[in-house]
Amino acid sequence: MAKTKDQEIAELRQAMAALIAENETYLHRLESTRKMRPEGYEGFKISLSTGETIVRNGEGIYASIPECSELEFIVDEDYVIEELVADIKRRR
Incomplete structure (x- = not known):
């Protein structure tokens, strides 16, 4: 049975809401990590699973x-x- 456009839109909205919630959780964890760093430390370096460094x-x-x-x-x-966020998904 083919899905209606309304069903497809609802599924897309649900998937987007899940991604947004995951992103907010990640940002919250990132903020918690930032708060644990010493005062005055502004720079950071992170290596992604692809080998890229930010x-x-x-x-x-x-x-x-x-x-x-x-x-x-x-x-x-x-x-x-x-x-x-993409790196978190790759590591799962």
């Missing part, structure tokens, strides 16, 4: 360093969040 300097600028490269590519916060 760094942030003291000015709050994010950069992506692909595996086997020393070149840094400036990225925005949305990219960082998307890659961190």
Whole structure:
């Protein structure tokens, strides 16, 4: 039996709500981790399962360093969040 458009839309909304909830949980854990860091520490470095490294300097600028490269590519916060969420899913 084929799904109606309303059923497909409802399923998509449910899937999107689950992704949003997962993202909020991740952001909450990330914020908790940030609170545990010493005062004045602004930069961070994280290695993803793909080999990519994401760094942030003291000015709050994010950069992506692909595996086997020393070149840094400036990225925005949305990219960082998307890659961190994708990395969590890959590690499951």
